[in-house]
Amino acid sequence: MNRRQLLGAGAGLLATSAAAKAQNIGLPEAAMMDSAETKITARPSTGPDYNPVVTLNGWTLPFRMNGNVKEFHLVAEPVEREMADGMTAYLWGYNGQSTGPTIEAVEGDRVRIYVTNKLPEHTSVHWHGIILPSGMDGVSGLSHPGIPPGKTFVYEFDLIKSGTFMYHPHADEMVQMAMGMMGMFIVHPKDPTFMPVDRDFCIMLNAFDIVPGSYTPRVMTMTDFNLWAWNSRLFPDIDPLVVRQGDRVRVRVGNLTMTNHPIHMHGYDFEVTCTDGGWVPEEARWPEVSIDIPVGAMRAYEFDAIYPGDWAVHCHKSHHTMNAMGHDVPNFIGTDKRQVTGMIREHQPEYMPMGSNGMGEMGAMSMEIPDNTVPMMTGWGPHGPIEMGGMFSVVKVREDVEPDDYSDPGWYENPPGTEAYEWTGELPEFTSNTSPKTILTKRKG
């Protein structure tokens, strides 16, 4: 046992009397959220100072102090989540939303988390990455019995290290995670001068299989998901990451899907500064422009926002920047569909031939789609359709953003002379490269 764990044990003794008191003052009120707006949390007015995270299209769970213990109340329950404008999903989540609220606390805190189960089956909460007593680890049947429907369990432990963690059920896990039960757990360093940042964003990668026009995910799907989400939200309705030029920025990305996601951000290079195992020492970091987020893992990266502009940030698996789509569509590029179109229209007059020139045309088209789904590739930018969906957003770096202001500044205006443009003059004649060296290489190959 190291010194820290000893301290933790001491705090545990203290908390036993606090636990008795907790019963006296009853359950803390369970905060509920009914919207998918990004909620900005104010800096703490008491205790150690920290810069609260911004959970895109999410919120932070309020707490109350009960003696020396920080108390939270999570409610596991069916929720209606607006995944995008015009699409609501019937998910399972916490406190009114999926993903669940972000829990924020400080290294050294003792936390007591009441979990009320309003699901039709038992559940549990596993605190992914947090060092805690075995009986608090939330694996139903192993750490403790599952929380039966209608019951409330209490988890209580010391936060002995800072970092970025996650929470999710470890009970009927496949179903409960496919239904959207997950959230982030941020432990801020006790020392506010340790790796401070000006903006600190949280993204939980999650995936659903929801048939267009329906509301409830199919829970048996293993690989062929059709909705790739950030915090159970889809582009074009994922909020932008608004940044003031010159800010130090951290983006924490957790992955509780069934596949890896190479998260790529334009305009910058950056470094991984934290995993769910802990902070990465400066001398162990290397520069990247894409970070692969493994399954069941978290990576936080940081950069200094020196370049103004609108910079795309997205998963680099191109199917993950699409919304609901079928994957068994043949490739029509290069085919002439005129004859077959006539034949199909005899039976289906509104049939639209598509795909002879690629699928980019779909971004600009408004096709009739079933109720309660989102177009496959969508979103309008200042220069036309963005032709994206799913795991995509924009980092908006601006000079004139106030500290703590996260409101959308609109589109970036590229300064004159810094935007790609059409060439209307003569094209220079290019000769093919017939240098002996090239020919030699070719022959060898």
Ligand SMILES: [Cu+2]
């Ligand atoms: Cu992806």
